[in-house]
Amino acid sequence: MESISIFNMLKIGVGPSSSHTLGPWRAVERWIRELKGSGMFQDVVGVKLNLYGSLSLTGKGHATDIALMLGLIGADPEYFPIDDIQKTVSGIRDTKSLLFNGEVLLPFDPDSDIIFNRKFLPFHANGMVFEALLSSGRTVKETYYSIGGGFVIKKERVNSKRNLKVFHSFPYPIENGADLLGYCQQQGRSISEVVLENERSLRDDAEIDQQLHRLWDTMLESMYLGCHTEGTLPGGLNVHRRAYDMHSQLTGEIPYANPMEWLGTIRKTEVKFRQILKWVSCFALGVNEVNASLGRVVTSPTNGSAGVVPAVLMYYMVIENHEANFEHIKKFLLVAGEIGSIFKKGATISAAMGGCQAEIGVSSAMAAGALTELLGGTPQQVLMAAEIAMEHHLGLTCDPIGGLVQIPCIERNSMGAIKAINAAELALDTNPDNAKISLDKVVNTMWETAKDMSSKYKETSEGGLAVGVYLSDC
Ligand code: SF4
Numbered sequence: 174m175e176s177i178s179i180f181n182m183l184k185i186g187v188g189p190s191s192s193h194t195l196g197p198w199r200a201v202e203r204w205i206r207e208l209k210g211s212g213m214f215q216d217v218v219g220v221k222l223n224l225y226g227s228l229s230l231t232g233k234g235h236a237t238d239i240a241l242m243l244g245l246i247g248a249d250p251e252y253f254p255i256d257d258i259q260k261t262v263s264g265i266r267d268t269k270s271l272l273f274n275g276e277v278l279l280p281f282d283p284d285s286d287i288i289f290n291r292k293f294l295p296f297h298a299n300g301m302v303f304e305a306l307l308s309s310g311r312t313v314k315e316t317y318y319s320i321g322g323g324f325v326i327k328k329e330r331v332n333s334k335r336n337l338k339v340f341h342s343f344p345y346p347i348e349n350g351a352d353l354l355g356y357c358q359q360q361g362r363s364i365s366e367v368v369l370e371n372e373r374s375l376r377d378d379a380e381i382d383q384q385l386h387r388l389w390d391t392m393l394e395s396m397y398l399g400c401h402t403e404g405t406l407p408g409g410l411n412v413h414r415r416a417y418d419m420h421s422q423l424t425g426e427i428p429y430a431n432p433m434e435w436l437g438t439i440r441k442t443e444v445k446f447r448q449i450l451k452w453v454s455c456f457a458l459g460v461n462e463v464n465a466s467l468g469r470v471v472t473s474p475t476n477g478s479a480g481v482v483p484a485v486l487m488y489y490m491v492i493e494n495h496e497a498n499f500e501h502i503k504k505f506l507l508v509a510g511e512i513g514s515i516f517k518k519g520a521t522i523s524a525a526m527g528g529c530q531a532e533i534g535v536s537s538a539m540a541a542g543a544l545t546e547l548l549g550g551t552p553q554q555v556l557m558a559a560e561i562a563m564e565h566h567l568g569l570t571c572d573p574i575g576g577l578v579q580i581p582c583i584e585r586n587s588m589g590a591i592k593a594i595n596a597a598e599l600a601l602d603t604n605p606d607n608a609k610i611s612l613d614k615v616v617n618t619m620w621e622t623a624k625d626m627s628s629k630y631k632e633t634s635e636g637g638l639a640v641g642v643y644l645s646d647c
Contacts, residue, residue, distance in 0.1 A: 175518055176343055178375055179368060179510025180384055182517070183482075184323055184472045185251045185391050187243075187258070188464030189578035191475040192299055192523055192632070193228055193235030196319025201244025203325060204303050204315055205274050216307040219279060220245065221286050225300035226293035227525035227632045228319065234408065234576025234634070236467060238287050245281070247274035255468055294318075296328045298525035298631060321523025321531065322474045322513075343371045349519055350556045350612035353511065357552035364542070364552050365504040368511045382503070388471050389502045392460070392483035395470045397432040399459020406465045408577040415583075416459035419451055439491040449492055453594065454587035457484035461583040474513040474522040474535050477578045480586030481536035482509050485544050485593050493548070501547055508546050509539040512559045512612075519613065520620035524571040524632040527623030533589040534566030534619065538612075540593035541600070550601050556612040558600035562593050563615045568622050570630035572637025581638055 186195040201222075208214040222241050224232050232238065242265050243253060265271045269282045294300030297318040304314050317325050345356045345367050356367045372381050400420035406412040427438040439452065457480035464470045470479040486505050490497045513522065516535045521527040542559035550558065566589070574580045629636025 176346065177514040177517060178372060179507055179514070180372075181324070182322065182474050182510040182513040183388050183506060185387065185469065186323055186472045186476060187240070187250045187253070187255065188236075188467050188470055188476050188479070190235040190237075190477055191323045191472045192319045192321045192525060193232055193237045194240040194467075195250055195323035195472060195476065196299065196321070196325050197224075197228065197237050197301060198240040198244040198248075198250050199323055200301055200317040200319060200325045201241055201303070202247075203317065205244075205247070207315065208305060213305065213307060213313060214274070215277065216309065217273060217277065217279065217305045218308050219286075219306035220273070220281065221288065221304040221306075223288045223290055223302040223304070225290050225302070226298040228299045228301065229289040229291055230633045230635065231573065231576035232289060234573065235578060238283055239467070241287060242271065242281075242283060245273060246271050247276075258467055293628075297523075298628070299523070319523075321521060321526065322517065323472050324517075342374050344374055345371050347371070347511065347515070349616070350515055350559075353515070354552055354556060363504075364511065364546055364555050365507040368507040369503075372507070382499075385503050385506055386499070388506060389486075389499075391469060391471050392473075392486065393432045393436065395460045395463045395468065395479070396456045396483055396487060397435055397459075398468065399461070399463045400455055402462070402466075406462060406577075406579055407467070408465070408575065408579060410575055410577055410579055412465070412579045412583070414462045416455050416462055419455040419458070423448065423451055423455065436487075436491060440495045444492050449488070450591065452492065453484050453488050453590050456487045457481060457586035457590045458583055460484065461578070461586045465577065465579050465583060473509065474517065474539065475524070475532045477524065477529075477573075477582050478532040478536035478586060478589065480583075481533065481589040481593060482506075482540045482543070484586065484590040485540035488590070488594060489544060489547055497547075505543040505547055508555060509543040512539045512542045512556075515612070516563075516616055516619070519616035521623055526631065527619065528626050528630045528632075529569040529571040529585065530563070530566045530619055531623065532571070533585045534563050534569055536586075537562040537566060537589035537593045537596070540590065541596035544593060544597040545600050548597060548601055550597070551605070553605035554600045554603070557603065557605045557608055558593075558597045560608070560610055560612040560615045561596035561599055562589075563612075563619060564610060565592060565596075567615070567619060568626070570626070570637050571632045572630060572639040573632070573634055574639050574642050576634045576639075580642070 460480035
C-alpha cells in the first residue's frame with residue numbers, strides 16, 4: 174500500500190505537462206543520482222535518451238525534449254529561471270554539447286540523442302530508456318516510467334518498499350475514501366485535521382506551513398501572471414491568450430501593484446453570477462496559459478489540470494469569504510492533496526493511462542472536496558462533493574491538438590473549476606446518507622473506464638479533436 178504526502182500531489186514545476194515535462198525531467202535527475210551512486214557518473218562520455226509510447230507521440234508538443242535537456246544539465250524544475258529556458262536549450266542545440274549535471278562536458282545533439290519511438294513499452298504508456306556510454310566503451314541502460322503528476326518509477330518499483338515504511342509511519346494510513354472517513358468519524362476530526370496529522374509524522378509544523386505558503390504563492394503568481402500577459406501562446410497553434418482579455422473587462426479602476434494587492438481589489442469588485450463565472454474561468458485560464466508557455470505552476474495533480482485547484486481556492490478567497498487567510502488556504506490544500514492521492518492509489522492521475530478524466534476530473538474532485546470543507550461541509554459531504562465532480566467527468570478523453578497542452582486543455586480547466594463549485598454546493602445541500610454512489614465506487618469506475626478507453630484517447634493525439642481539427646485551421 175502506497176503512502177503519499179500531499180506535497181507529492183501538489184508540487185511546483187514547469188509546464189506544460191507533469192507526465193511529459195516534469196516526469197522526464199525528474200527521471201533524468203534520478204538517473205544522474207543513480208549513476209553517481211554506482212560510481213559511473215565520471216566515466217560517462219555520451220548519453221542517448223529513448224522515449225516510448227505517449228511520451229514519444231506527444232512529447233514534442235509537451236516539451237519533453239526541453240525537459241530532458243534541462244534535467245541533463247542538472248537544472249531544478251522548482252527553481253530554474255523560466256526566462257533562461259529558451260536560451261539554455263538554444264545553447265545546447267547550437268553547440269551540440271551540454272554540461273552533464275553542470276559538471277562534465279558531453280557531446281549532445283538533441284536531434285539524434287533524443288529518440289522518439291512510436292512503440293509502447295508493455296509496463297506503462299510513458300516509457301523512457303536512458304543510455305550512458307562509458308569511457309570503457311560499455312553502454313549502461315536504465316528504464317523509467319513517468320506515471321503522471323511528475324511521479325517516476327522503475328518497473329521493479331524499488332520505491333514501493335520505501336513507501337511502505339512511510340505508510341506505516343503515518344498515524345492514519347489511508348488507502349481510500351472509506352479509510353479517511355473512518356478516521357474522521359472515530360476521532361471526531363475534519364479531513365484536513367486527519368491529513369495534517371499524517372503530514373506531521375513526516376515534517377514539523379513550521380516546514381508544513383512554509384511549503385504550503387510556497388504552493389499558494391506559486392498558485393497566486395501563476396494566476397496573476399496569466400491574467401496580466403497578453404499575446405499568443407508558443408507552439409504554432411496561434412492560440413490567443415484569453416485570460417488577459419477577460420481580466421481587462423472584469424477589473425475596475427482600483428490600482429494594485431502585486432498579486433496580494435490584486436487579490437484585495439478583486440474582493441471589492443461586483444460579483445453577479447456572470448462575473449463569478451468569468452472570474453473563476455479567468456483564474457483557471459490564466460494558470461494554464463502560463464503552463465502552456467512553459468511557465469511555473471503548481472502540479473495539482475498534473476500540469477494540464479493545474480488551473481482548477483487554484484481557481485477554486487481563489488474563488489473562495491475573493492468571492493466566498495473576504496476574511497479568508499492562510500488557515501483556510503492550508504485546510505483547502507490538505508484536503509485537495511489527500512483526495513488527489515486517493516485517486517492516484519485507486520485509479521490513476523495519468524492521462525496516458527486514463528484520459529482527461531484522470532487530470533481534469535481528478536483536479537475537479539480535489540477542488541470540490543476542499544471547497545466543501547471550507548464551506549462547512551462534513552467529511553461525508555466533502556467526499557460526496559469529490560464523487561460528484563468526478564462522476565461528471567467519467568470518460569473524458571485526452572486529445573490535445575498538435576500534442577500541445579492548449580486545446581482543449583486550457584478551457585477544460587475553467588470547466589473543471591466551475592463543476593467543482595457546483596459539486597460542492599450540491600453536496601452541501603444533500604444528506605450524504607442518501608448517496609447512491611460513494612467516492613470509492615467512482616474511483617473504481619474511473620479506473621475501469623480508463624482500462625476500456627481506446628489508446629487513441631490517452632494522450633497520444635491519435636483521436637478526437639487531435640485528428641478532427643487540422644492544424645492549418647488553428
Ligand atoms: S486533454 Fe486533458 S489530459 Fe489531455 S493534455 Fe489536455 S488537460 Fe491533459
